[in-house]
Amino acid sequence: xxxxxxxxxxxxxxxxxxxxxxxxxxxxxxxxxxxxxxxxxxxxxxxxxxxxxxxxxxxxxxxxxxxxxxxxxxxxxxxxxxxxxxxxxxxxxxxxxxxxxxxxxxxxxxxxxxxxxxxxxxxxxxxxxxxxxxxxxxxxxxxxxxxxxxxxxxxxxxxxxxxxxxxxxxxxxxxxxxxxxxxxxxxxxxxxxxxxxxxxxxxxxxxxxxxxxxxxxxxxxxxxxxxxxxxxxxxxxxxxxxxxxxxxxxxxxxxxxxxxxxxxxxxxxxxxxxxxxxxxxxxxxxxxxxxxxxxxxxxxxxxxxxxxxxxxxxxxxxx
Amino acid sequence: xxxxxxxxxxxxxxxxxxxxxxxxxxxxxxxxxxxxxxxxxxxxxxxxxxxxxxxxxxxxxxxxxxxxxxxxxxxxxxxxxxxxxxxxxxxxxxxxxxxxxxxxxxxxxxxxxxxxxxxxxxxxxxxxxxxxxxxxxxxxxxxxxxxxxxxxxxxxxxxxxxxxxxxxxxxxxxxxxxxxxxxxxxxxxxxxxxxxxxxxxxxxxxxxxxxxxxxxxxxxxxxxxxxxxxxxxxxxxxxxxxxxxxxxxxxxxxxxxxx
Numbered sequence: 205x206x207x208x209x210x211x212x213x214x215x216x217x218x219x220x221x222x223x224x225x226x227x228x229x230x231x232x233x234x235x236x237x238x239x240x241x242x243x244x245x246x247x248x249x250x251x252x253x254x255x256x257x258x259x260x261x262x263x264x265x266x267x268x269x270x271x272x273x274x275x276x277x278x279x280x281x282x283x284x285x286x287x288x289x290x291x292x293x294x295x296x297x298x299x300x301x302x303x304x305x306x307x308x309x310x311x312x313x314x315x316x317x318x319x320x321x322x323x324x325x326x327x328x329x330x331x332x333x334x335x336x337x338x339x340x341x342x343x344x345x346x347x348x349x350x351x352x353x354x355x356x357x358x359x360x361x362x363x364x365x366x367x368x369x370x371x372x373x374x375x376x377x378x379x380x381x382x383x384x385x386x387x388x389x390x391x392x393x394x395x396x397x398x399x400x401x402x403x404x405x406x407x408x409x410x411x412x413x414x415x416x417x418x419x420x421x422x423x424x425x426x427x428x429x430x431x432x433x434x435x436x437x438x439x440x441x442x443x444x445x446x447x448x449x450x451x452x453x454x455x456x457x458x459x460x461x462x463x464x465x466x467x468x469x470x471x472x473x474x475x476x477x478x479x480x481x482x483x484x485x486x487x488x489x490x491x492x493x494x495x496x497x498x499x500x501x502x503x504x505x506x507x508x509x510x511x512x513x514x515x516x517x518x519x520x521x522x523x
Numbered sequence: 524x525x526x527x528x529x530x531x532x533x534x535x536x537x538x539x540x541x542x543x544x545x546x547x548x549x550x551x552x553x554x555x556x557x558x559x560x561x562x563x564x565x566x567x568x569x570x571x572x573x574x575x576x577x578x579x580x581x582x583x584x585x586x587x588x589x590x591x592x593x594x595x596x597x598x599x600x601x602x603x604x605x606x607x608x609x610x611x612x613x614x615x616x617x618x619x620x621x622x623x624x625x626x627x628x629x630x631x632x633x634x635x636x637x638x639x640x641x642x643x644x645x646x647x648x649x650x651x652x653x654x655x656x657x658x659x660x661x662x663x664x665x666x667x668x669x670x671x672x673x674x675x676x677x678x679x680x681x682x683x684x685x686x687x688x689x690x691x692x693x694x695x696x697x698x699x700x701x702x703x704x705x706x707x708x709x710x711x712x713x714x715x716x717x718x719x720x721x722x723x724x725x726x727x728x729x730x731x732x733x734x735x736x737x738x739x740x741x742x743x744x745x746x747x748x749x750x751x752x753x754x755x756x757x758x759x760x761x762x763x764x765x766x767x768x769x770x771x772x773x774x775x776x777x778x779x780x781x782x
Contacts, residue, residue, distance in 0.1 A: 207651070208651075379643045380643055384642065385637070387628055387632075388632060390620070390625070391621065393620075394618035394619055394620055395617070399618070399629070400601050401600050401610055402604060402696060405601050
């Protein structure tokens, strides 16, 4: 019982933090400080948080270097677009997210079984190829409207919905990492042979992490399509995968807190630099290079923020 | 005393090289055995075959699970581990970026269950399962004086403790047979003596069979009950330490011909 109570305290704290942030944004929207321009920035950041935490699970915790995240995002986006155009209701939107996740899981299993035997650079290239295959299939289908993309997608993903979904997927990923499954995938990352001789079916667990990451990417894709209302196959090319990778690497491979921080930093930086036109990419690149030079393990390395530790250190300071 | 593991005419060929040829041995419950031999004798290859890291070219390995005979020939390493065969590695293979505690918890993977939803949505059952398993791991670490380093990352432990953590990890799988691949490698005489004491202690306390590969004769001779001697892939001799000490062929393999 004592453990339950102690953990309840931390969980309630987290809930309060998330709810407070929600109401803060809500008030700022009502007062008018957050206009549609800033709202757009916030939603983009939140979607990037979902993408980056999912990719960090695959790269940082399962140790599988995947460059195919945009492919799974595309599946989610097109599922949302096609289904909500037919079934123009909130229920249809939820259904489309579920369908997107299921198709992404199936695709991840098909892609994962052969490619997860590879390691490092080889795996990166194989997953990149898989994502390109997904993009090219979408490019050539009638139902997806080919290279022109899809327009007038009904907007169901309002900012509160995106925010809540981001909170839920982050909780799912973090809780998974801090459980039996998370320990297993980290052991596979650290030493595959040792993990195998501890009775762990390494192939199965690598695939599990890959599939979970792909599922969150599909959700992010669905939100992206529904919020922006237009999508095209070229939105989900290799550059999108790389920009998600940049968030993960910048924040710290193996730190979910880092992914969240990096998504916010890059999102804000991107918006501020929009006035600078083409100079923007130069400043962006210089900022990245500086961080890589002075903090090669990313902004936070593998450090994680923990309310439990915060409480412990506060207690110590009092005494 | 029952036979736990029976090895018949085991052969492993790497291309033209026969690393292990025609080895037959028998490992009983509750005993302490050593596998000795000069460098390149095929000891680790034999270990790797027994634990499923590599598969034998020919021959059979049979494991006795409470009267049921199970062939290990085509089993994967993780399936063999699930049956109760744990091992350590010659070149330490810890999960180096994980904490000491997590290293032990990973080894206990197959002793508890956590559903995906249970873990992700943090049902009360999750905290209870975690509490039980963490307590168990802590008790085990305490036996080896590792509990105070529990939250350190495994790669930050000193060498001797890393070796010890590998043994703890093997024990955490609650195995029937524990294979130790050169546990005393890189240790000084005092550390080796302490290790010998520790090995005897765990063998008695946990009632398991311990099989160890060792170069250090002083460690082996005073510790084990039975010795298998391997040279150039073939079994030279088998017997008690006393018998092995007097065996002519063994002396020849280790010290060369008498002048």
